[in-house]
Amino acid sequence: MCPAKSWVRGASALCGLVWIGALTVWGQPPRPPAPADPLARRQVADQKAQAMVQEAITLAQRYARTNPAKAVQVLRSALADIETSAAISPTMRQQLSGQLQAAIAQVQGRPVPPPPAEPGRPSPQDLQKSRQQAYERYLAEVRDVQEAIQRIAQLQERGQLEAAQKQIDELARRYPDNPAVLLLQDKERFAQGVRDAQTFARLQADRLAALQRDILRSTLPPLRDVEFPPDWKQKTERRLQTVRLTEREKKIIDALDKPTSVNWQNVMLEEVLQELSNQLGENILIDKRSLADLGIDLQRPVTLRANNLSLRTVLRQVLATYGLTYIVKDEAIQVMTVEKARGLLVTRVYYLGDLVQGIGPFGGAPQWGTFLDLQQTLQNVELLMRTIQTSIDPLFWRENGGPGSIIFHYPSMSLIVRASAEVHALFGSRLAGR
Incomplete structure (x- = not known):
């Protein structure tokens, strides 16, 4: 046989095997992704x-x-x-x-602490000793993790989930980089998600039953022209309770609502604050420690042009330029850093479930299910929060660089507002319809 022909036949056979192998690989289903480490x-x-x-x-x-x-x-x-x-x-x-x-x-121009000095090169005996100690620590860690996982499994079998979670948290604190501990945390988070889903399913079933009862009640003729829930008056009175302010603080808040027009071109910050103080008729107290923390002084220039804006907005804008803000506290306007102001804010909870909860056209929209009610509620909350942050002292909120925050707690249908007494008073007055 000719060597050339033999070589061609061998190559053809090899190509056929490669082609069949490729078809075999391509015909198989894709492998599942490897679990994340x-x-x-x-x-x-x-x-x-x-x-x-x-x-x-x-x-x-x-x-x-x-x-x-x-x-x-x-x-x-x-x-x-x-x-x-x-x-x-x-x-x-x-x-x-x-x-x-x-x-x-x-x-800030402060001395920078030097990095820690590197230790000298260890001797072979020290290296051997350190390796032995590291190996012993590794064995002790493995034993501790195994024993802790066994205890956690026993607690979970007995239904003591809170105690099991405490054990997991303690294990994560002691061995934060251990792969077994990290995987255990992931599994516990997944299990918690399953439990939350089950709780939400039960909540949906309870709400659906309540909606059916609402439909049944809606077929009965009303006794009066308009009927309110039995606890409507108590909810309204509780929501309209505003933060207690002194007469002097109320006077300051009213003064901040007054409109003003300014046109400052490179005017010193000290002069700007003095002019605003004169227009307000109130002293503006400046925290010198806050100025030192930010590395600024009262000689900094201010450039601002405003027409018919409230004194509150103008003061916020001037201070925000240099990372400052103000709060009304102890019957005075106090200027400080945003971080310091956050530590002096007051947290209040406002129940708004009767205002934002989606109930649909038939007392709960059962024809679309409770999921539609949930979406409607979240949209109402988002619209309400956006309205608050744009109409009540906009520069005060964290989204615009200020210290205040507002979040919605769905289980209690409440707004959790962390703000100054001034902003709480403004918020309460809006709810009261002032």
């Missing part, structure tokens, strides 16, 4: 946190020359995100927090 997810979270911190430091360096207060605000915002993040490792959190604190000190 909790330790790998934490490493990815650490990398994202590093990139975020580096971006914040770069942005702050650009602001540092022209607006140091803005640079400090950017760095402190990143520091708050790092310190409250549960996804990154404790070691990475400590490292990134140190970098951000050093960057803040550099922008």
Whole structure:
């Protein structure tokens, strides 16, 4: 046989095998994705946190020359995100927090603490000893985790879910980077989600039964022209209770509502505050510590043009330029940083279920199910919160750089508002229809 022909036949046979193998692979269903490694997810979270911190430091360096207060605000915002993040490792959190604190000190002109000195090179005996100690710690960690998982399983079998969760939290605190502990946390979160879904299903069933009862009652003729729920009067009176203010504080709030027009071109901050104080007829107290924290003084220029705006809006705008805000407290207008103001705010809960809860055209919209009612309720809440944040001192809210916050707690159908006494008074007056 000719060697060339033999080589061609062999190549053809090999190509046929490759083609059949390819068809076999292509014909198989796709493999399911590999389960996510909790330790790998934490490493990815650490990398994202590093990139975020580096971006914040770069942005702050650009602001540092022209607006140091803005640079400090950017760095402190990143520091708050790092310190409250549960996804990154404790070691990475400590490292990134140190970098951000050093960057803040550099922008404010304070001495930057030097990094810790690196230890000298250990001897071979020390290395051997440290390896042995690390191995012993590893074995002890494995034993502790195994025993803890067994205890947690026993607690869950007995239905003691709260005690089991405490054990999981303690295990995560002691061994935050252990893959078994991370996986255990993921499984517990999934189980909690299942329990929440079951609770929500029971809630839906109860609501559907209540809606059916409402339909039955709606077929009965009313006794009067308009009927209200039996507890409607109590709910309304409780909602309209405003924060207690002194007569002097009420006078200050009324003065802040007065309209004004200004045209300032590079006017010193001290002169601007004095002019606003004269128009208000009230003293404006300035927290010198807050100015020092932001690295600003009263000689900074202010440029603002406003026509027929309230004194409240003008004062907020002037202070927000330098990362400051004000609150009405102890019968005075006090100027301070946003962070300090957050610590002096008052938290109040306003029940609004009878105003925002979606009930549909037939006492609960059973023809579409309770899911439509839920969507209607959330839309009503979103519209109400947006209205509050745009009509009641807009620059006070966190979304616009201020200290105040407002969230909706669905289980209790309530708004949780954290604000100053002034804003609570404005909020209560709007509910009262003033």
